Amino acid sequence: MTTKRKRRKILVTGGAGFIASHVVDKCVSLGYSVAVIDNLSTGFKKNLNPDARFYKGDIRNLAFVERVLKKERPDVINHHAAVAEVVKSVRNPLKTLEINVIGTVNLLLTGGRGSMKKFIFASTGGAVYGEAEKVPVSEKAETAPLSPYGLSKLLAEETISFYARSYGFEYLILRYPNVYGPRQNPKGEAGIVAIFAGLIKEGKRPTIFGDGTKTRDYVYIDDIVKANVTGLRRGKNEIVNLGWSKEVSDQKMFDAIAKSLDFKKSPIYAPFRQGEICRIALKANKVQKILNWRPKIKLDEGIGKTIRTIG
Numbered sequence: 001m002t003t004k005r006k007r008r009k010i011l012v013t014g015g016a017g018f019i020a021s022h023v024v025d026k027c028v029s030l031g032y033s034v035a036v037i038d039n040l041s042t043g044f045k046k047n048l049n050p051d052a053r054f055y056k057g058d059i060r061n062l063a064f065v066e067r068v069l070k071k072e073r074p075d076v077i078n079h080h081a082a083v084a085e086v087v088k089s090v091r092n093p094l095k096t097l098e099i100n101v102i103g104t105v106n107l108l109l110t111g112g113r114g115s116m117k118k119f120i121f122a123s124t125g126g127a128v129y130g131e132a133e134k135v136p137v138s139e140k141a142e143t144a145p146l147s148p149y150g151l152s153k154l155l156a157e158e159t160i161s162f163y164a165r166s167y168g169f170e171y172l173i174l175r176y177p178n179v180y181g182p183r184q185n186p187k188g189e190a191g192i193v194a195i196f197a198g199l200i201k202e203g204k205r206p207t208i209f210g211d212g213t214k215t216r217d218y219v220y221i222d223d224i225v226k227a228n229v230t231g232l233r234r235g236k237n238e239i240v241n242l243g244w245s246k247e248v249s250d251q252k253m254f255d256a257i258a259k260s261l262d263f264k265k266s267p268i269y270a271p272f273r274q275g276e277i278c279r280i281a282l283k284a285n286k287v288q289k290i291l292n293w294r295p296k297i298k299l300d301e302g303i304g305k306t307i308r309t310i311g
Helices: 018-029 062-072 086-091 093-113 125-129 148-167 192-201 221-230 250-260 285-290 299-307
Strands: 009-013 033-038 053-056 076-079 118-124 170-176 178-180 207-209 218-220 238-241 268-270
Touching (some): 009 018, 018 033, 018 076, 018 221, 033 062, 053 062, 062 093, 076 093, 086 093, 086 148, 093 118, 118 148, 148 170, 170 221, 178 221, 192 250, 192 299, 218 299, 238 285, 250 299
Parallel strands (some): 009 076, 076 118, 207 268
């Protein structure tokens, strides 16, 4: 007589948002039992997977978090819910710190006291390092955030390590590059591919903040999802960068998107924004060893895939 194997239960926060909704879709397709928390402040109902149980609420509300975790009893929490915009964090640092730190603590406390075996956290590779002396940046580099957003993610990382020691669960912290792909909001403040493509399709000139030389490391959403899913079974108490280890300038991104859409006008150049770093790319040697992860979707292919989804 064979016993039926229990499905692993995963709770994804921010699961109506850009990145986390893709993570949810993949976990559902692999047969996991998935629940989603999202307050729909930046996420969209249309992104919700119909086979995942949805709880609308704010992770700053401890009583709400306790109710959901008591009902769901997740084995893994995959935590993406956050204020994830540098400029917004500069304008409203208190809200950023409340959501990104206190919200994380609520999940850690409740999960640590409950059934949680692992906590996977979406951090940021650019904002926690600040202006690095050497690019691409490894996990050993000094962390020196320039924005409340970067600070909040770094503080959240520290709280994860603390509560993992206190309660005995495992964690995996993924320091993200600039992620792009379908479902990224072209009306938001972050996400250059979606924003530029959305404006160009409306016949408008996109704005580059700075002179176009600012650089980032861009990874397509499918590769980010792969790291999250692999992290369900690999990576014990680790912090890893995700990236190509390549700098791509704002100007190059504009030129590539404009070329794809046959847009002949030049961009608008505006002053550099407070809190943003000038140069970043993430060395991803460690994650290759820990998760056997490498990005696969090259920039031109990823841009094409993204542009086709923007109305």
